[in-house]
Amino acid sequence: MSYTPATEELIRALQALPGVGTRSAQRMALQLLERDADAATRLNEALASALQKVRKCPTCRTLTESELCGVCADEQRDAATLCVVANDADKAGIEMSGRYRGRYFVLHGVLSPIDGVGPEQLGVFDLLDQVKTHAVTEVILALDEQLEAEATVHYLTEHLKQLSVTISRLPFTHLKSGALDQADSRVIANALAAKQEIGFELD
Template identity: 40%
Template sequence: MTELPLVSQLIDALRCLPGVGPKSAQRMAFHLLERDRDGGRELARILAEAMARVMRCRKCRTLSEAELCALCANPRRDPSLLCVVEQPSGVIAIEQATDYRGLYFVLGGRLSPLDGIGPDQLGLDVLAERLRGDGVAELILATSPTVEGGATAQYIAQLAANAGVGVTRIAHGVPLGGDLEMVDGGTLAHAFAGRRAL
């Protein structure tokens, strides 16, 4: 597409989004240019504004337009409960699905030495300081049930133990409404090991 350098640049730019390959990017670019120029202009305006104004909350590290996010600034949240999630999307998921009233800490990933992601990249020094001085009584680990998520949870559990803070981890296992024969062996073994009395 050498005769349309801006179109090619738009297609290449759209490929930065997760899960968007060359064909999907091309489809999106052509849709905006051929059918929805107003939508494209609005997308560009909001995207530029978000890139300029959205930052990390200084306390929990989620995405925010202010120095403190709405959750951290809310005096009705319980500061003795702190839930650790990997991404800001985890905060949204928990807020939408539960009645959790505590605060959060967003890692921005999980420990992965092979990818160069260590404790410093996840703000674990900030978390350790918060555990020592913010009156946290229970740390809830909501990391993913992967090898890296487990290693991250273990590392954070040690930080909490050093600070004298109790640690729990969200349950993992058979999804609600799931059939046992459709669940993979690792998930089923984890669910079976984590069974509890009724």
């Protein structure tokens, strides 16, 4: 079965979404074009609006519609403690626990050379700058303990240890990155309480 060029383009665009393969993208496109023009219009408008309004906080890379995100704009937050998360959803999960009063840095991914994701794409150099300019004394790596994040943890540790900061890690043995926003706040609070300092055994 072949589709019109514009439909094909829509299908390809939908396939950029995580977990959406060709079949799902075809179903979504046909649903929008054949049966639900109102939803298609709303999607179009919401996407255009979000693209125009939402940007990354210049300090921590959280998605925001303000000059600075809410956490960076809040002077009550402890600027000496920085929690590194893989994405905004993980940050939201930690915020929901109500047990963290420091600031964040959002990588928007983990190192994955095969996908072209290197330190630059993750803003690692901005992160190191933040640590230096805001006199950060502790960096908490809230990255999952699955294999995907290990290279990132190792890379960050190697660079952070040159800046004389305490580096700790949250014991998220059972949580995958991206699942923090759905995790029980108690689980996250317990993980924060059980954070473990990383020695320099990674040498």
